[in-house]
Amino acid sequence: MMKRLSTIFASLFIAAVAPLAMMADDAAPAATADTEVAVENTAAAEHHEAEEDFKPKDIIFEHLGDGYGWEVPFNHHKRIPLPIIVWASDGLHVFSSSRVAHGATYRDGDIEFKIPQEGDYKGKLVEIKPDGSVEKPLDFSITKNVLAIFFTVIIVILCVMPLGKWYRQKGYVAARGFKGALEALYEFIYVSLIKATLKEQARRFAPYLLTVFMFIFVANLMGLVVVFPGGANLTGNIAITLVLALITFFITNIFGTKHYWKEILWPDVPLWLKFPLPIMPVIEIFGMFTKPAALTVRLFANMMGGHIIVISLTLIIFIFAKMGVAALSGATVVSMIFQIFMLLIDVLVSFIQAYVFTMLSTIFISLAQEHGHEEHEKHKEAAPAALSETAK
Numbered sequence: 001m002m003k004r005l006s007t008i009f010a011s012l013f014i015a016a017v018a019p020l021a022m023m024a025d026d027a028a029p030a031a032t033a034d035t036e037v038a039v040e041n042t043a044a045a046e047h048h049e050a051e052e053d054f055k056p057k058d059i060i061f062e063h064l065g066d067g068y069g070w071e072v073p074f075n076h077h078k079r080i081p082l083p084i085i086v087w088a089s090d091g092l093h094v095f096s097s098s099r100v101a102h103g104a105t106y107r108d109g110d111i112e113f114k115i116p117q118e119g120d121y122k123g124k125l126v127e128i129k130p131d132g133s134v135e136k137p138l139d140f141s142i143t144k145n146v147l148a149i150f151f152t153v154i155i156v157i158l159c160v161m162p163l164g165k166w167y168r169q170k171g172y173v174a175a176r177g178f179k180g181a182l183e184a185l186y187e188f189i190y191v192s193l194i195k196a197t198l199k200e201q202a203r204r205f206a207p208y209l210l211t212v213f214m215f216i217f218v219a220n221l222m223g224l225v226v227v228f229p230g231g232a233n234l235t236g237n238i239a240i241t242l243v244l245a246l247i248t249f250f251i252t253n254i255f256g257t258k259h260y261w262k263e264i265l266w267p268d269v270p271l272w273l274k275f276p277l278p279i280m281p282v283i284e285i286f287g288m289f290t291k292p293a294a295l296t297v298r299l300f301a302n303m304m305g306g307h308i309i310v311i312s313l314t315l316i317i318f319i320f321a322k323m324g325v326a327a328l329s330g331a332t333v334v335s336m337i338f339q340i341f342m343l344l345i346d347v348l349v350s351f352i353q354a355y356v357f358t359m360l361s362t363i364f365i366s367l368a369q370e371h372g373h374e375e376h377e378k379h380k381e382a383a384p385a386a387l388s389e390t391a392k
Contacts, residue, residue: 056315064233064307065123066145068097068115071231080228082147086113087138088127097141100125145240148232152219159214189213189358197362201369205362208251212244213358220303220350224343235353236304238296245295248361253288256368264288291364295357302353306346313339 063071069079081098088111095113099106105114105128112128127137163182166175175183194209195202219234234240264284266274273280313335320331 060311063311066143070144083142085140144232145237148234151229155218156214193359194362197366205365209358209362213354216357217354224346233307235299236307238300241300242296245292249292252364252368259371260368299353299357306349310342
């Protein structure tokens with residue numbers, strides 16, 4: 001802007017001084033024309049720089065992705081540095097992420113470290129060896145998502161432990177306030193979902209299922225908070241949803257009954273579907289792995305989509321800012337209204353996605369706990385005896 005003003009004042013000065021300098025009559029028009037071209041070129045350059053600086057796609061994925069620092073609220077150019085822990089070709093290195101911020105290079109011994117701003121390793125820490133080769137070290141850094149997991153776990157513990165302490169001290173006296181709300185939530189998940197599905201096996205798997213529900217629910221809500229320690233897109237990271245799905249996968253198959261494995265490896269179908277070509281066993285084994293895949297993608301896609309919509313609504317304001325004050329005002333009002341609406345919807349979606357993940361995990365575990373007809377009869381005969389022993 002200052003360059004444009006200086007160019008305009010220069011043109012006015014030339015136009016005023018030209019007659020006094022007794023220049024030719026066509027000199028002033030020529031100078032003015034040259035100045036106008038310079039002004040237009042300057043304006044075009046500034047407009048081009050503004051367009052290059054504002055890249056909506058990069059802003060969206062930078063916000064949703066992981067990082068070696070945590071953005072300061074309302075100022076994404078500054079970040080709270082986090083510890084970087086890597087195992088490079090010459091051993092362990094520990095340093096602050098501020099040393100490699102904004103594409104800077106940090107030397108530690110004979111190795112240089114850098115976070116490339118473009119290319120195959122964009123946004124990932126790499127080591128530059130003395131011979132100039134670039135390689136990605138084993139990375140154990142405390143990134144934004146890792147720190148967000150710690151915060152989420154702490155919040156879940158702070159929600160659960162006081163309620164357990166209450167019932168150890170007060171017995172069956174109903175809790176009130178926040179503890180009462182948590183009790184109602186746990187009761188709803190346990191009675192209407194876990195116990196109704198798993199029956200007598202409910203107490204065995206309830207600790208995991210209630211924990212995974214609370215973790216996902218709290219992580220979803222923390223992702224909607226823009227102020228530190230919120231704002232991390234935990235469940236919108238497919239690596240995290242994959243780990244949660246794999247835990248359900250291992251619990252389902254490790255604690256599966258003999259009948260469950262028999263139905264997978266030798267299902268009760270006509271022999272020609274099992275031998276000599278194991279058509280049904282292959283289908284059943286394939287189905288074992290589609291279940292965690294469905295858990296992973298369902299949670300990841302729904303939470304990622306919600307965040308993208310909210311961020312896109314925010315960026316609309318900056319896009320319309322180039323069209324004038326009227327367009328900016330209208331876009332701001334419409335964008336804010338839809339953002340508030342989407343955030344309220346996202347609160348509901350946060351609960352629904354945590355509930356759906358828990359429900360599907362409960363169903364998968366219950367399918368692996370089924371007994372055959374003979375085992376079921378033995379279980380029914382053993383149940384009264386077990387109850388009588390318990391009563392004694």
